[in-house]
Amino acid sequence: MPQVSVRGQRLDPYKNFRFRVKFSDSTDYIAGVSKVSGFKRTTEVIKHRSGGDPATSYKLPGRTEYDPIQMERGVGAHHIFEAWANKTWSFRNAAGGLEASLQDFRRDITIDMFDESGQKVLSYQVFNCWVSEYQPLSDFDSNANAVSIQHIKLENEGWIRDIDVVPPSDLQFDDPVA
Template identity: 55%
Template sequence: MAQFTINALRFDPYKNFKFRVKWDGRYVAGISKVSALKRSTEVVEHREGGDPSTSRKSPGRTKYDPVTLERGVTHDTDFEVWANKIWNYGSLAGAESSLADFRKDVILDVFNEAGQKVLSYQLYRCWVSEFQALPDLDANANAVAIQTLRLETEGWERDYAVTEPAEPRFEEPA
């Protein structure tokens, strides 16, 4: 098990607005929102033959909810290129899907207010189940156009090698 050191000076929990998403060894530009990492385990109820009134419970299958990424529409094609590996409209018969590389491991890094990495999660065997290239367009609106990518994942885990950093301290002038 990993060894943890506690920063006795930090009382505030980490904020949810400093994060980056990485796949294929590099950070993806402009992601502004990531849905929660959530897993749930089914409950299997059973009872013993000699126990007339109570059920026992044990864990069953565990499933991981999809993770949705959002970002403003730009010329960057990372979302679309990955989504096209699942279904590429207009491809020749037999080449609509890229079966060899449509799955990717994704890394989600969380940073403190000073920009130091404090948490990291690896999402395993992700693939795109939904891609929204453009939102509803409205000539009377005043908003950023958002792309979304919905990722199915077969599991995730925290990288315990990322430990709590020593937080910066500014010295007062003498």
């Protein structure tokens, strides 16, 4: 049970395995997503020094870059990762000179995080994602006892936390003995 402070605020951190991923233009979650890499944003540092001050330089924020996000899901009957990856490059279409779908290869995704009671507590929107790397199957190994996994690497142009999603107050179950 989560620790609760005197004021009823949650103290325990949320668990990292309670999440779901969906395309931002859909209400359905993508089935089987088992792993999403962490988000990382890096802003370059621009050093500036005044001509009359040889000992000190000032630092200003420069260009901001967003690292790719990696996602994994179990291989199954759904081909959603493959279809999306084929928008960027398709072997079948490359023979005819149509290597990429410029119209809809970029998609926004939403990653939602849930608490122990299944209530949404965090939501992030990731913008203009496209598949730069696709691995349809993991290694085959007859001695393994594992699920076959697909991997995609998503280039993106940034992300924001949806500030309208507010963690709900903690639920308290009725004491069956009382």
